[in-house]
Amino acid sequence: MYLEIDFSSDEAYYQQLCNQIILGIATSQFTDGQVLPSVRQLADDIGINMHTVNKAYSVLKQEGFVKVDRRKGAVISVDVNKQRAMDTIRKSMEPLIAEAICRDLSRSDMHRLVDEVCDEFAGYVSDEGRYTPPGKQPEAKRKSPCREQNTVEKDETDE
Numbered sequence: 351m352y353l354e355i356d357f358s359s360d361e362a363y364y365q366q367l368c369n370q371i372i373l374g375i376a377t378s379q380f381t382d383g384q385v386l387p388s389v390r391q392l393a394d395d396i397g398i399n400m401h402t403v404n405k406a407y408s409v410l411k412q413e414g415f416v417k418v419d420r421r422k423g424a425v426i427s428v429d430v431n432k433q434r435a436m437d438t439i440r441k442s443m444e445p446l447i448a449e450a451i452c453r454d455l456s457r458s459d460m461h462r463l464v465d466e467v468c469d470e471f472a473g474y475v476s477d478e479g480r481y482t483p484p485g486k487q488p489e490a491k492r493k494s495p496c497r498e499q500n501t502v503e504k505d506e507t508d509e
Contacts, residue, residue, distance in 0.1 A: 355396050360458055363398050367406035372415060375428055376436050386416065386424040 353370050355363050374380040386392070389407065393400040407424045410416040417427040450460050 353392065353396060355398055361461060363402045364406040364409065367392075367403065368409050368413075371406070371410060371426075372436070375415060375426060375433070376440055380426045382426055382428055384426045385422050386426065388423050 353367060355366055359366065361369075371380060371386070380386075386407070387395065389400050389403045393403045407416060407418065410424070411418055414429055414432055415426065416424045419425050447460065450463075455463075
């Protein structure tokens, strides 16, 4: 799979790399055990900073898509259950994305929607990435899934 950056996109470069690698895994263009280009090589090939590639690899490692080996570098390492989940989610998303395209939504509109939904669920996901339904979280750990609105209460003494 050829990795490239859309320099005109609003999406962060590291996120573009992550998405392309995850897509490559989902479409079997990257397979378990396959070695990704070194940070330096990939940065040179696509014309971005090495730190950006390093961040992408770190995110992919944190999300369980790659392992970092001292000798080999970043290696595709997908949990079989995660791969099955990705396949299932992909099949569910295809009709939604097709509908979004028919309704003239741009790619950035779709990304924004996904980000908003993820942000709503973020309050219910632990640091380990596990979902905890509302009402089941310890009181100290609860976060509101709704965005806070800035409201100013009028002080009656100001009148």
